[in-house]
Amino acid sequence: MRELFRLRNLRICILGNTVTMIGDNAFWLAASIWVKELTGSTARAGVVILCLTVGTMLSPLTGVLVDRFRRKRLLMVTEAVTALLMLTLVTVDGPGQVWLIYLMMFLYGCSAAITSGAFAALREQLMPAELVSTAIGLSQALNQGARLITPGIGLGVLAGWGGHVLAVVDAATFGVSVLCWSLVRIEDPKPVREAQRERWTRHVGAGFRYLLTTALLLQLSFALALAFFAMGFYETLGIAVVTVGLGKPATWVGTLVTVMSLTGLGGGLLAPAIIKRAGPGRTAAAGLALCAVAAVFVAVPHTAVVLAAAAVVGLGLAPVVVSSMTAFQLYTANELLGRVTGAANFVMTGMQGVGIFVGVMLIDVLPYRYLVYLSVAVLAVGALYLATRPEQRRRRLVPAPAGMSGTR
Template identity: 30%
Template sequence: MRAALRAPGFRRLVLVWTLINFADSLLFLTIAIWVKDLTDSDSAAGLVLACLAAPALLAPFTGHLADRMSRRRLVTIAGLVAAVVVLALLVTDRLWVIYSVTLVYATIGYLLAAAQSGLVRDLLPDEHLAPANGLLTTIDQGLRLLTPLVGAGLYTSIGIGPVVATTAVLFAVAAVGMTTVRLTETPPAPDDRSVTAGFRHLFGTPGLAGMTVALAAAVGATGLTNTTNFAAIEVGLGKGPELLGVLASLQGVGAVVGGLTAGLLVARFGELATAALGLTLLGLGAATTIGTSLALICVGLVAAGVGVSWTVVAFVTLRQRLTPPTLQGRVSAASNMAINVPQLTATLAAAALILVVDYRLMIGFTVLVILAAATSVAVQRVDEEVPA
């Protein structure tokens, strides 16, 4: 991690990404709470979360854009656009405006994630990618653990205006900061304009294809736990749903620890072994929610958080290494879509299944899928030859 931070451009990128993540984490939960207060409707508030997830379907186009222009310039422009767009929330509280702003703001988030992959790849040599991704994951998880509480607290005490204004300022400062990041960017390939090239590379590269399918299955299965967690708390533990916030925080702590240690594991064992170990921890951690021991569930969720970060860092590092610079944006966006859409589908399905299926059976199914994915990743092989 220290070696990666010695690169001046990467140090600046870390600062920019911290500001972007702070702005993102500050606002996304607060908007849903605001809509709930405005409408007193769970459905209306839930649509905010749907708007945040929906832009994953635009991944082929956001990834294509990230590969067709300077990624440094793209982050700068996107940050400024985000700053201006969120300010619309200061003008009106009409639902269609709130939903529209949320859609644009979420789309920019996916665009920035696609650009980040290429920037990191251009800034650092292969041996520094894993610790760099570990640091970025740690920042992401750490801010998502704390910042939503800050945003909700500000909203509760002084209203939506200061939250929106702070978010806009953070995006603007990040955009300006991006102009100071010095790097030599890989120019776009002039004859490569395919929108689907990212998917073809992702599923056509040995090792990378297998890990993508395994992660899509494992992460998709975890979508069931978005519903079963409530049943595990209320039925299994006999506690109120507010305990979910505490348990989510414990998993977040584990994710931070995982982000800090993932680089060491990848350097020692490689990406596939690290991902297999991470998925195993995730599966075993999820299995504890079948039981009725709060202490065991707490330990299991910390382990699951560690496993999530190990898996994500290993996958992102392998994807970056095995993807040519001119395809980084499209492959990053394609992988986000391949993994996030199954999870969203499973989350929607779980809402219906929980009415007719025992939650413990659903958790058991989730655990089996995750452990099967871990086994699949463990036996994969990687073709280390990377196309130019």
């Protein structure tokens, strides 16, 4: 970790990213409440996150932009434009303008897809390959830490000053990030363009083709998809665990989320050391196995047991994400990184969405414990699959050489 903070450019990037992360999480949560206040409709409030998700799932398309333009410039322009668009929300004064919030959340999702892909592609200029897992682990820890404080910030600003002020504050966090990136002194070369005669669908599909034809990444993608599918159950299953299993109000789900965020923070910080010893594949397999074992105890109708299980799930899930993202980063040529990152994000978001849908469909049909056990089975399959793949036994990944094609 010390080596990371010795790098001036990376220190500045971490500052900018952390500020925008706090602004993002605070606004995303509060935006739903804002719509609820304006319309009185819970259903219309739920559309907010749907719009954000749809925008995020355009990551295969935004990945093409990341691989076609200068990454630092693209990131700065995207964040500056997002800040300006956020300011349009000050005109929202009633139910008739709620569509502006929906549109902004969709564009927010697109913006997040672009900036995450661009930042992944810029890591090569920001740090040596041996520090990549440490940087990704720190990012995961900061993300979990932000989840602990941003609900209070977002809802506090919304309650005290209203959604207009919250939008201005969020826009200001983008301004801070743009300022930080303007101070970063790195090369921002123009990516090498592929043959323009190829259909645009081939450019968009290059990330998926690379994942499908690179065994190590395909296996990690499959396991990661299973993990996010299983976690998707808990968007509705978590409420049943709390209300039916523990006999507590539905708001107590927030306690479980807080516990998972706390241990997820620790898991993000511990993951790089484990990856260096065991390799990303084994680390991901161990994390999934830990989650599967802990999830069994979520079905126990005892508060202390469920809290402990949530803590272990949070601890185990973080290394799964960090190790997978490390492998995607190191085993993909830079000119493909935007599209590969976009494809991976699409798989994760899409499978989580499928898991949410399955959970909603089954929660009133089956006893909640059956859904818990189904999530355990899915996580166990992912762990067993990775543990038995010879490609995942590598303790060290060699960075992909420049010019590696998407048809490997």
